[in-house]
Amino acid sequence: MILLRRTRKLKIRNYRTTRKSISLALTPKPLFSIKTPKYQSYRWYSTLEQDILNDEKESIEYYRTAAEDGDAESQYQLALIYDKGEGVPQDKEVAKQWYLKAADQGHTESEYMVGSIYLNGGFDDQIDYRAAYEWFKKAAAKDHSEAQVNLGFLYLNGSGIERNMIQAKRWIKRAMDLGVFMVDFVY
Secondary structure (H helix, E strand, O other), rough: OOOOOOOOOOOOOOOOOOOHHHHHHOOOOOOOOOOOOHHHHHOOOOOOOOOOOOOOHHHHHHHHHHHHHOOOOHHHHHHHHHHOOOOOOHHHHHHHHHHHHHOOOOHHHHHHHHHHHOOOOOOOOOOHHHHHHHOOOHHHOOOOOHHHHHHHHHHHHOOOOOOOOOHHHHHHHHHHHOOOOOOOHOO
């Protein structure tokens, strides 16, 4: 049933058409778009949405195939699988490499994860604030709220960059505008 609010009155459209539209909207869709017929038949497994495919080993192979073909979302999902050790032995080094490959293609969440890895000393066991700043800046520009918070704190502390209270306030405010409330104490 579709309800339209053009005025204060609610109008109901054709029930059969509406029912078909709703069932099409609820049909699972691939988590990323690969236009080749080879991938269109696959039902992808997501570590965030467990209901798409139950066979973990098969789904991990699908992700691996697509990731090796250069799909950024598959690279990110494969990195998550290795990072958490779901269906495979946990391997942080392999996860880092997949995060980096996806981030190099502009995948926002991967850019944030690579920034976090640099911030926590994950590459070469040394903290690299400047590299973390660069990756957080890329993700923050795409409205990634956690990257904006981290970028704000890098500016606030002067870690890897010159301390700048105006930029710190700007990025933290942008994160708060996106719904992050943990940074209220800064003001």
